[in-house]
Each structure stands twice: as structure tokens, then as C-alpha cells.
Amino acid sequence: MQLSIKNKECISLLGGLCFFLSLVEYMIPKPIPFIRIGLANMPLILAIDILPFPGFVLLVLLKIIGNSLIGGTLFSYVFIFSLGATLISSLIMYVIRKVFGKKGISLIGISTAGAMVSNTVQLILAYFIVFGRSVYYMAMPVYLVGLISGIFLGCICEYFKNNSRWYAGRWDAVKGDAKIGMPPLYSSIEKNTQQSMQNKPPSLMNNFSSIELAIAGFIMLIAFLFNSDTATKILQALFFFLLVLLSGKKINYLMSLFSMSVIILFNLLNPYGEILFEIAAFKITLGALQSGLNRAFTLTGLLMLSRFSIRRDLSLPGFFGEIITESFKVFSEMEYIKLNRKNLLSGIDEALIRLDITMEGQGKSSSDIKNKTVLKKNIFHPRQLLLALPIIIAWILFFL
Numbered sequence: 001m002q003l004s005i006k007n008k009e010c011i012s013l014l015g016g017l018c019f020f021l022s023l024v025e026y027m028i029p030k031p032i033p034f035i036r037i038g039l040a041n042m043p044l045i046l047a048i049d050i051l052p053f054p055g056f057v058l059l060v061l062l063k064i065i066g067n068s069l070i071g072g073t074l075f076s077y078v079f080i081f082s083l084g085a086t087l088i089s090s091l092i093m094y095v096i097r098k099v100f101g102k103k104g105i106s107l108i109g110i111s112t113a114g115a116m117v118s119n120t121v122q123l124i125l126a127y128f129i130v131f132g133r134s135v136y137y138m139a140m141p142v143y144l145v146g147l148i149s150g151i152f153l154g155c156i157c158e159y160f161k162n163n164s165r166w167y168a169g170r171w172d173a174v175k176g177d178a179k180i181g182m183p184p185l186y187s188s189i190e191k192n193t194q195q196s197m198q199n200k201p202p203s204l205m206n207n208f209s210s211i212e213l214a215i216a217g218f219i220m221l222i223a224f225l226f227n228s229d230t231a232t233k234i235l236q237a238l239f240f241f242l243l244v245l246l247s248g249k250k251i252n253y254l255m256s257l258f259s260m261s262v263i264i265l266f267n268l269l270n271p272y273g274e275i276l277f278e279i280a281a282f283k284i285t286l287g288a289l290q291s292g293l294n295r296a297f298t299l300t301g302l303l304m305l306s307r308f309s310i311r312r313d314l315s316l317p318g319f320f321g322e323i324i325t326e327s328f329k330v331f332s333e334m335e336y337i338k339l340n341r342k343n344l345l346s347g348i349d350e351a352l353i354r355l356d357i358t359m360e361g362q363g364k365s366s367s368d369i370k371n372k373t374v375l376k377k378n379i380f381h382p383r384q385l386l387l388a389l390p391i392i393i394a395w396i397l398f399f400l
Helices: 005-026 039-047 053-071 077-104 107-163 165-175 184-197 210-225 230-246 253-268 286-309 319-336 344-379 381-399
Strands: 275-279 282-285
Touching (some): 005 039, 005 286, 005 319, 039 077, 039 107, 053 077, 165 344, 210 230, 210 286, 230 381, 253 286, 275 286, 286 319, 319 344
Antiparallel strands (some): 275 282
8 A cells, every 4th residue: 555654644643543532432331332422433534635545444444443452342243333334434424525525515514424324334233233123212312312423523523624733734735735834832842742752761661672562562451451340450550550650651640530530420420230329319329430440440551551562663564564553652642632621622633743743753763762772672681571570460460
């Protein structure tokens, strides 16, 4: 597949954003397992105008992989629903946009059409695989939720397209317009990013190669995702916190606590199970609390594990491996999005700009990083056995 460097970077950035939004969407309780709000479709809708068709299809595949890995549905019937609904709805959204053009249909219309098609495919699959004729009873509420969420997501995409500095830069690149200088925000972020990439303190994890860390992270990921016990999953997530600290990377504690608190509170609004206590008319139930804790620490644990195991000098073989690698690097940095109530989208925009600059800087210095990594690996080769220790601990917690 022939794609320009700029298109590859764009796919990686939007792919990482798909992973992040898939994780956010996973945290939201759903009455029916395969029905989703569609937050992770935002990057797909935005990509229609700035990516060529091969790049768009590649991004769709990345989104499907991200949903399945993060939700732990890769080996379940839910994966079939995600695969069919996402592929068909994405292709139809792309075709509609190209046929009618930007003046003929807005991103709101594109998003709404995609939601309706996605729900139709999911209901058809549900009829043949899970529910049979009883699917008719859920069709109306499913379409209603799809219509509302499609319009809502379309409004978000339209707003982001019109106000995003990162998107404006990508659109200029598509049209071939030369950018003279950078906007003030872009320039300030570039300076801060370049400073943060220099003079990083050494850490114990520098003694391991990037591929060793990635393999270790994947092995621990299996133990984490398939762990259904809330208590041991919390312990695993806290252990991943410790690994990030040992790797010398920063942790945004306030943002992590805020995100977990919101997820737990959101799940408490759907009470079920044994009633623990009541606050006025609000019931705190054991089932809702366990569900909230499980989802909150799943979100945090996945982000921490990704930050620990994915390093900037990691490179998987092949074209698709390269794109997946870069997408997971973007995902590992997504915790730095500023989640403020005034303008969440500006935080996403700023994060994309920062990561865009980081990827460009990474390309310039990747050979130096690899040389240093190999040198340190040869010097401290006996310490490679230490990497087995976190893997053993993660799996011991899984079997507890």
C-alpha cells in the first residue's frame, strides 16, 4: 500500500484516538452488549475528507482492532457485530460524502446515516446469531438511540472540523497549500514538546529493548483483559502504575483520579444488586459499585500498561505493523488530554498537535535512540531476566 509519510502519520494519530475513544466508550454501561454510542467513530468521520480511500480503510481496520482488544471481545460474537457494522457503515459514509460533496451533505448527515446503517447491520446479525425474532422488540429503541447519538456525534465532528488547528493543518496538506508559519498555540506546543523530549532521566527500563517491553506488555495485557475479578484487576492496575514510575515516565495523578471518579459515579446511577446504603433517595448498590470500579481501573490499567510497554523506538515489521505501532504510541500518550468541562475538544486538538510534533521529532532521532538502546542492552544483558518478574506478578494476580 502506497501512502505518503503525512498520511501515515495522520492514520496513526487518528488510530490512536480511535483506541482512546473506544476505551472511553467501553466505560459507559450499555443495555445491549453490541450497541455502542459511537464515540470511536469520530476519527473515521473526520478522516473522510483528509485521507485517501486506502488510508481510510486502514483506519477503519485499526478502529475495529482497537474496539476488540480494549473491550476484550476479539473472540466473541460481539467482534462479528463490530466488524460487520463498522465496515459497512464506514464505506457507506465515505461513498455518500464523495457523491454529494461537502456542500451537499454535512458531517451531521454523514454521522446520522452511518449510525442508521450500523444499527441495521447489528440488528440483522442479532436476528441470525443471538436473539432471533425477539430482535423486533428492540429495533425501535435501538434506532432511536442511533438517531440521537448519530446527530450528536455529527455535531461534535462538525464543530471540531471548523475549530481544530490540527485539522486545519491536515486539510491544508490535502489541498497542497503551503503553511507560512504556525499558529501561536501550535508554536508554543512545539517548544514544550521538544523540551520534554530532551534530557529525559535514565530509568531501569532503558536496559530493555523496545520489542522486549512490547512483548512483555502484550503478555500482561492478556492477563489483565481476561480478568473478571474486580479486586485482582484493581491490584493489576496499581501494579501497572508502579511499572510506569519505574520506567521514568510521568503520571497525571489528578486526571487519572478524575476520570476514575466520573466512571464510578456514572455506573452508580444504574443501581443493581445488594443495597449497601442510601443517600437521600439514591441507592448505592454492590453490583453498580463493583461494575464502576472494574471499568474505572480497566481504563486506568490499560493506559498505564500501554505507557509502560510502548516506547518511541518500537518498530514492528511490515507496513501494517508500523501503523499499529505508531497508533499504540499515540494511545499511550492520550492521558495528557486536558479534560476540562469548558472545552474537551480543544484538549483533543492540543493533544493531536503535540503528538504530531512528537512523531516528526521521533523520525529525526529514532536511529540515535535505537543505537543507544542496543548499547545499553549489551552492557546490562544479565538484567534482561528482570523483565520476566512483572509478567509473573501480573499472571499471579490473574490466578488469585
